[in-house]
Amino acid sequence: MSEISLSAIVAALGGQLHGDGGLQICGLASLESAGPNHISFVSNPRYQQQLVGSKAGCVVVGPSLSGAAVQRGFCIVTDQPYLYFARLTQLWRATVRSARPPKGLAGAVIHPSAVVDAEASVHPTARVGALCVVERGAQIGAGTELKARVTVGEDCVIGARCLLHSGVVIGADGFGFAPDGERWEKIEQLGAVRIGDDVEIGANTCVDRGALQDTVIEDGVKLDNLIQVGHNVRIGRNTAIAGCAGIAGSTTIGAQCTIxxxxxxxxxxxIADGVHISAATVVSKSIKKPGHYTGFFPLDDNASWERNAATLKQLHTLRERIKKLESEPKP
Amino acid sequence: MSEISLSAIVAALGGQLHGDGGLQICGLASLESAGPNHISFVSNPRYQQQLVGSKAGCVVVGPSLSGAAVQRGFCIVTDQPYLYFARLTQLWRATVRSARPPKGLAGAVIHPSAVVDAEASVHPTARVGALCVVERGAQIGAGTELKARVTVGEDCVIGARCLLHSGVVIGADGFGFAPDGERWEKIEQLGAVRIGDDVEIGANTCVDRGALQDTVIEDGVKLDNLIQVGHNVRIGRNTAIAGCAGIAGSTTIGAQCTIxxxxxxxxxxxIADGVHISAATVVSKSIKKPGHYTGFFPLDDNASWERNAATLKQLHTLRERIKKLESEPKP
Amino acid sequence: MSEISLSAIVAALGGQLHGDGGLQICGLASLESAGPNHISFVSNPRYQQQLVGSKAGCVVVGPSLSGAAVQRGFCIVTDQPYLYFARLTQLWRATVRSARPPKGLAGAVIHPSAVVDAEASVHPTARVGALCVVERGAQIGAGTELKARVTVGEDCVIGARCLLHSGVVIGADGFGFAPDGERWEKIEQLGAVRIGDDVEIGANTCVDRGALQDTVIEDGVKLDNLIQVGHNVRIGRNTAIAGCAGIAGSTTIGAQCTIxxxxxxxxxxxIADGVHISAATVVSKSIKKPGHYTGFFPLDDNASWERNAATLKQLHTLRERIKKLESEPKP
Known part of the structure; x- marks a missing residue:
């Protein structure tokens, strides 16, 4: 199957269809690029202009844009159009894309090239991709998928319905050393990693095993690519962290945070629940109140930056000079 | 062959040789470390001193240094000595180094340990290294080389003459989720990645697949190690990006940029064409004009930094205090 | 064996035991979580309160806390309790954990799934993990362990007793290109990587090969996860670098540094010996004196940050305004 009708979409996902349910949809697209056999969506009323100008065969909209959408052409009205669209991408993958059946080795539940220790436990509904390594004592939960080239280290536990992308390393040693004169003595990392259900972990991201207890990723956490999670960290439910972030050892991040x-x-x-950290921000102390926190140097043209950066190193002195000016007798 | 004569170099690469073409060169080296059977180069006239003092058997120089170079000893004069040197490294690899013929499995075009889907397409002149994964529908172009342990995901396309280093992941899912109350609903990433010709991608770098359309890396782009390229990004021709950089989703970077x-x-x-971003800089808004942009906190000794950083949090107040002082009546 | 007696610990590691040597220890734990069959440690006198309240069966302490520790219960007194604890983790791994013998393929010295070139040299006491790639001319020293999915490129040398974690890439090409009009000409990277003894390298970290000479990591260096080390870098003895750091090409870092x-x-x-760089700091010039250096923008709530960041771009102007105020005639 390479297309799906509007009726079939509404039958699967709900929403109020305005238009001909027989229209066959052959793809999902943005408002700008969609054609007469594409379905698109708009969630922000600010994009009404783009909605009106779109050539999409059908548009998913919220109630506030339904008037404009109906006037334009076919639409599906739903309370949460962005969420609806997310589910539509899943429907698309499950029906239209799966029409291309997996062939050969790629379809195996445990790919024959994967190295799974005899003492590891992989749920019968889990999938382990090509060239993965699942070490002794590791557990892979129901419906979880390891894409190609993932490492799950000794005794680490992955919950149900997780998705680990290529290159992920779960359970490398945490970075722990005790100084011994000039050299470092290794602290063996005796804990493991416990990952909850419905967690997604992006390509080449690393989650280290704990020193004594386990590093913990709670249910519903989403980690992007190339993230470092140090030993003994705990990341709370449904927290989402974008690419290249680093969480140093023994830090606890609350639930429903974004980083x-x-x-x-x-x-x-x-870090408390409900804390939102801007990109490229350094968090150097605990945060007890939910809120939005930021700290990065603003971009400037190089010459202006050089001037301001040089002055910045005298900022404390400037404050002293202002203080002195303020204390001078006034006329 | 473990050496090459100056005549053979000039025959292959051009340039004006001053000296004995029969001199056998056994290695390339910097001015400081070169000996009488090494060839070196200097492109910046500021290094005339080092040129004069070098023990190199031959030095590649530009016209402005040719006088000093001829006085010192053997040299090859060329308009662009740095570019000449780059080509010399290639000649070296192709002739001297290749004298050591690949043996055993390492010489295979598709290494037998690689997992290449039956529905992937690998050009007969491409090389796929040990333990790579090339998924269904992926295409690898002519003359392209995947070093060991590279993943090219479903339907991703790599152009001709590309070089992907070990650990690269092309086509992991972009980081896309719609909020659904407290949890996140996955947005299936239905696009792929399209990479042009003559692209080099460094070790453990990730390029995510697009949400609806493709993530695009244009011809001649050079990406260093451990870079994250988010979904729907487009990177223009010949742009070069250094290690550990992150490009978030749906950003477009122009041609001939450096990051x-x-x-x-x-x-x-x-980001416009011809924009140069300094290291460790955060780009938080679009840049329409070519130029050099910077934004990072200047290094200081820790005590001074602490004082200035603390004052920085009152900077807005300081401005108000200056304003007030300025508005006070003058004597 | 799943436990070890206090006598056996003291016999192996020294220290002065106060208490019953027959007590069987079944785990290592923090002061807070330890129970009567756990051993814990405290090195900082500030934690005397937690020491006194701990339920640990035995606590490792330094001389300054020995009085409080003896009053509380069993303890081992030693000059360097943190170092003692590090060695205890090693004893634990070597005795208690190894009671679970490796089974099947995971116990092989060179895992059969690894791809080791016939011209590579692996010491008989080294271990090469599953799905590693060791290329032609590479050398792996005595007692060194490559965990799963490590790449050691052509001609790269790893010393003795090193530990390379999953996903490490040693010897990818350095990032070197000469401009040729609008395009880039590749500079073949003809050097290799030389890594000393007792080096640990974290998951997915990359160390690039040199352009002409080798990139060098000296003895005792510890690198965390996801670090980029560029070509021609030299990192001095016993320097430790935390996750996500990046060291650009041709930089030399001294011994006994922390980054x-x-x-x-x-x-x-x-960078001189004995330099300590704070997290998230940008080092943009050479550092000649040992010391502690920092440079990152302090975190603030987003609204305050926005105000201060905007003012920061006028900092140079503010200084001029202060200067002007200072030069005005006083009453």
Missing amino acids: GGGAVVLGHLQ | GGGAVVLGHLQ | GGGAVVLGHLQ
Whole structure:
């Protein structure tokens, strides 16, 4: 099957269809690029203009845009159009894309090239991709998928319905050493990693095993690519972290947080639930109140930056000079 | 063959030789470390001193240094000595180094340990290294080389003469989720990745597949190691990006740009052609004009940094205080 | 064996035991979570309160806390309790954990799934994990372990007693290109990587091969996960670098340095011995004196950050305004 009718979409996902249910949809597209056999969506009323100008065969909209949408052409009205669209991508993958049946080795539940230790436990409904390594004592939960080239280290536990992308490393040693004169003595990392259900972990992201207890990723957490999660970290339910972020050891991050790309959270901190950290921000102390926190140097043309950066190193002195001016007798 | 004569070099690469073409060269080296059977180069007239003092058997120089170079000893004069040197490294690899013939499995065009889907397409002149994964529908172009342990995901297309280093992941899912109350609903990533010709991608770098359309890397782009390229990004021709940089989703970067190591470019931005971003800089808004842009906190000794950083949080107040002082009556 | 007696611990590691040597220890734990069959440690006198309240069967302490520790219960007194604890984790792994013998393929010295070139040299006491790639001319030293999915490129040398975690890439090409009009000409990277003894390298970290000479990691260096080390870099003895840091090409870092997570060290710099760089700091010039250096934008709530960041772009102007105020005639 390479297309799906509007009726079939509404039958599967709900929503109020305005238009001909027999219209065959052959793809999902943005408002700008959609053609008469595409379905698109708009969730933000600010995009009414683009909605009106779109050539999409059908548009998924919320109630506030339904008037404009009906005037334009076919539409599906739903309370949460973005969420509806997310489910539509899943429907698309499950029906239209799956029409291309997996052939050969790629369709195996445990790919024959994967190295799964005899003492690891892989749920019969889990999938382990090509060239993965699942070490002794590791557990892979129901419906979880490891894409190609994933490592799950000794005794690490992955919950149900997780998706780990290519290159992920779960359970490498945490970075722990005790100084011994000039050299470092290794602290063996005796904990493991426990990952809850419905967690997604992006390509080449690393989650280290704990020193004594386990590193914990709670249910519903979403980690993007190339993220470092240090030993003994705990990340709370449904927190989402964007690419290239680093969470240093023994930090606890609450539930329902978002952390922007390239942010660095130092070690041994406590971040409350509902905290939102901007991209490229350094979190150097615990955050007790929910809210939106930021800290990065604003971009400038290089010459202006050089001037301001040089002055910045005298900022404390400037404050002293202002203080002095303020204390001078006034006329 | 473990050496090459100056005549053979000039025959292959051009340039004006001053000296004995019969001299056998056994290695390339920097001015400081070169000996009488090494060839070196200097492109910047500021290094005339080092040129004069070098023990190199031959030095590649530009016209402005040819006088000093001829006085010193053997040299090859060429308009672009740095480019000449680049080509010399290629000649070296192709002739001297290849004298060591590949043996055993390492010489196979598709390494037998690689997992290449029956529905993937690998050009007969491409090379796929050990333990690579090339998924269904992927295409690998003419003369392209995947080093060991590279993943090219479903339907992703790699052009001709590309070089992908070990650990690269092309076509993991973009980071897309719609909020559904407290949890996240996955947006299936239905696009792929399209990579042009003559692209080099460094170790463990990730390029995510697009949500609806493809993520695109144009011809001649050079990406260093451990870079994250989000979904729906487009990177223009010949742009070069240094290690640990992150490009967030749906951003378009122009042609002939350079982006320094560890820089973060936020999502949904437009960066013009010919923009140069310094290392560790955060790009938080679109850049319409070519130029050199910077934004990172200047290094200081820790005590000074602490003082200035604390004052920085009152900067707005300081401005108000200056304003007030300025508005006070003058004597 | 799943437990070990206090006597056996002291017999192996020394220290002065106060208490019953026959007590069987079944685990290592923090002061807070330890129970009567756990051993814990405390090195900082500030934690005396937690020591006194701990339910641990035995606590490792330094001389300054020995009084409080003896009053509380069993303890081992030693000059360097943190170092003692590190060695205890090693004893634990070597005795208690190894009671679970490796079974099947995971116990092989060179895992059969690894791809080791016939011209590579692996010491008989080294271990090469599942799905590793060791290329032609590479050398792996005595007692060194490559965990799963590590790449060691052509001619790269790893010393003795090293530990390379999953996903590490040693010897990908350095990022070197000469401009040729609008395009880039590749500079073949003809050097290799030389890694000393007792080096640990974290998951998915990359160390690039040199352009002409080798990239060098000296003895005792510890690198965390997802670190980028550019070509021609030299990292001195016992230096430790935390996750997500990037060291650009041709930089030399001294011995006994520490570099925090996410720090960026630009290229062609010299960093002295004994330099400590804070996390997320950008090092943009050479550092000649040992000391502690920092440079990152302090975190703030987003609204305050926006105000201060906007003012920051006028900082130079503010300084001029202060200067002007200072030069005005006083009453």
